[in-house]
Amino acid sequence: MATEAELMAARAKHGEALGELGPFPNGFRATVDMMQSRQAFVALSGSELVGEQPGRPVAREALPMEDGLTGDEPEVWLFGRVVAKRGPFLVIRTPEGDGQALVRADALGETDAAALKVVDLGDHAAVRGPAIRTRTGAAAVRATHYQHVGKALLPPPAKWHGLKDVEKRYRERYVDLFANPRVGELFRARSTIVRALRDFLQGQGFLEVETPLLHSIRGGATAKPFSTHHNTLDLPLYLRVAPELYLKRLLVGGLERVFEIGRCFRNEGVSTRHNPEFTILEYYQAYANCDDLMDNCEAMLREVSRVAAQAHPTLVNPPGADDASDEPNVDGDGTGFRSFDVPFHRVTMRQSILDRVAGREGLHPTGVEALLTTDAVMHGEALEKVFAQVMEKVGREHREALAKCTTYGSKIYGLFEALVEPHLTSLYRSADGSQDAPVFITEFPIEVSPLARRKDADPQWVDRFELFVDGKEVANAFSELNDPEDQAGRFQDQLLRREGGDEEAMDFDADYVRALRHGMPPAAGFGLGVDRLVMLMFRQPSIREVLLFPLLRPAVSTDGD
RNA sequence: GGGUCAUUAGCUCAAUGGUAGAGCAGUGGAUUCUUAAUCCAUUGGCUGAAGGUUCGAGUCCUUCAUGACCCA
Structure with missing residues (x-):
């Protein structure tokens, strides 16, 4: 049998064989001591999750072999999901890793042995007994008690392939x-x-x-x-x-x-x-x-x-x-x-555009450099020139996005997104060049920053940064706008955008403006x-x-x- | 949104357009210090859905569903 229904029926039958106990008993309860016992044993075993720790092989060496047991050894608990059966061993998965139990029917009571007979992969089970060292040097709990804890009616995935x-x-x-x-x-x-x-x-x-x-x-x-x-x-x-x-x-x-x-x-x-x-x-x-x-x-x-x-x-x-x-x-x-151990780069948005354009054919460097000046007339002309050049070179999707950029700031932001963002990992590297480095992009245009404080030196820009790691935006922060009238104006601007069909635009938050009128301390915020x-x-x-x-x-x- | 790929047994995967297979799991038995336990035997399929082409479709075509990847 191998259809899902048949596999379930076989397991249900095993559950019935448990008799009075039933497939879903409620009698097993783990105390803190038992969980610590289990954790210590799994750590001793050394599993994929725990990894091998210094001193553990030595600790295993100190365990008695099965035929060297005196009966005075302390009991160890192991409980969890049965994930493999190998000869007389059960492999039991715990949150800390896998551990194995040596379960011999003749070392168990009659009831325990009967329950063991119908264990299926995926079931929950508990064993206790002394910890021993197997002939191959592994650790195992030699079960003196076996307990069925919970039934899995559906089969688990293949144990090797997961x-x-x-x-x-x-x-x-x-x-x-x-x-x-x-x-x-x-x-x-x-x-x-x-x-x-x-x-x-x-x-x-x-x-x-x-x-x-x-x-x-x-x-x-x-x-x-x-x-x-x-x-x-x-x-x-x-x-x-x-x-x-x-x-x-x-x-x-x-x-x-x-x-x-x-x-x-x-x-x-x-x-x-x-x-x-x-x-x-x-x-x-x-x-x-x-x-x-x-x-x-x-x-x-x-x-x-x-x-x-x-x-x-x-x-x-x-x-x-x-x-x-x-x-x-x-x-x-x-x-x-x-690890984030490499130093983070800090680059203004305009500089990042320059970095990207430097030495590349087709874009006039002096035109782009002019973008960086704060002279409004100068960058106005230069921007149009560069923008037109870029529009011709980028793909259709970027072109559509750029076409919507009508103001100076939004165009700079559009250029950043279209030109720079996809190449951040190659532009900004660790000192030895072996790996990409996190980069803070700073100084954002005010048009894309409706809640941020203007720069004192140039009100077209805000004190803001975004952190890019592996070319992906992970963080965003800025000096907060605490001027209520400026904030009210920004909300008005958002409303206009909504009327223009921008579904992402914010509402006018009058209560927030009122809060600012009570006075917000100068502050910065981070997301x-x-x-x-x-x-x-x-x-x-x-x-x-x-x-x-x-x-x-x-x-x-x-x-x- | 556009393109590419995938979907076959409970799980992981095979199968030039020509009889749908394997390993694991399951079932029956043997063994009982195994490390993916082993050995013998054995069950299991509406090949994601619906159409089409063909003597014949898991395979080719169309549409749909779901997912993955790339582009934006």
Whole structure:
């Protein structure tokens, strides 16, 4: 038999054979002591997840052989999912790694032996007994007790190949997690990263807060929101695209350093870098400016990557990485680690355009250089010339985007996106040129920065940076605009854009302007895409690899329910 | 949104247009210190869906569904 229904029936029959106990008993409960016992044993075993630790082989050497047992040895617990049967051994998977049990029917009581007889791969089971050293030098729990803990009615994926089908991995993440242990380790690493971010900010006196996810006004970022509705109040609401405007209200209220880690929602496409819901870290710091945040960002990412590397050595240096085959990374294994140890570049947006254009045919360097002057007349003419040149050279998609850029600032931003962004990894390298380096792009045009403070020296620009790693935007920060009348004007501008058909434009947030009129201290704010940071740090090819349940179209039902 | 590729047994994969196969898992048996346990036997398929071409389609064509990758 081999259809799914037949495989399930065979397992159900095994469940019935358990008699009174039944396939889903409730009698096994793990105490902290038992979990520590298990963890110590798995660590002693040395598994893929734990890695081999110094001194462990010696510790195994000290274990007695089976025929050397005196009966005085301490009992060890091992419990989890049965993932393999080899001769008289069961391999049991735990969160800390795999461990094996030597289960001989004649060493067990009658009930235990009967239960052992009907164990299926994927079942939950528990054993206890002395830890021994096998003839091949491995560690094993020689079971004096075996207990059925829970039945798996569906068969697990092939034990050697795991679950490779990408769609199935995402749809049935619960299978992916136990069939491919490194997937689980990656999500533990994600948790470590979030905790390290939190620790870093709390260490600097930041207060963690929670602000609404349901907004009645669109604002905080230029993005298409999800719409919903509150029935009792008969109120149209939007899922937030950013927490920014609420967090800055807290600055007005005197909470000088605040941060929030939480979900944002943007009603946009799905790709290897985008999921409609994603996790953002935003923090706001009174009496600081954009440059302070740049320093802090660099320090924070170094610290977080240091903590993550220390906590997850097997992801940083995957076992067997030396004999790496050239097979694609289809089973969700980590593909490496980015330490953030290299110095970050800091380049103005205009300089980055120059860097890109330098020495290239077809674009007149002096024309481009003129872009960098603050002389409005000069750069006005030069820009048109360069812009026209670029329009001819770029692809159709970029050309359409550039055609919509009507003002000086938006054209500069358009040039950056079209010319520079795709080439950031080759433009900015580590000192020895061996790897790409993170780069802060600074000084953004005001047109694309409706919430940022103008530069004192030139009001066409704002004090803002975006951090690009591996050519992907991970962070965005700026000195905050605290002039209420300037802010009101920017909101007006957003309204005009909405009337012009821009679905990403913000609403006029009158209460926010009122908050600013009460006086917001000079401040700077920072936002970081947490999913992207995890993805970049552990070099995952897709954001879906770091989201437990990425958005997919609902599976087509085949059995009519 | 555009292009390329994929979809075959529970899982991982094969099959010049000519009888749909293997390994694992399952089932029955043997063995019981194994490391992807081994040995013998054996069950299992509407080849993603619907049309078409053909004497004959898993394979060629069209449409659709889902996913992956690239481009934007």
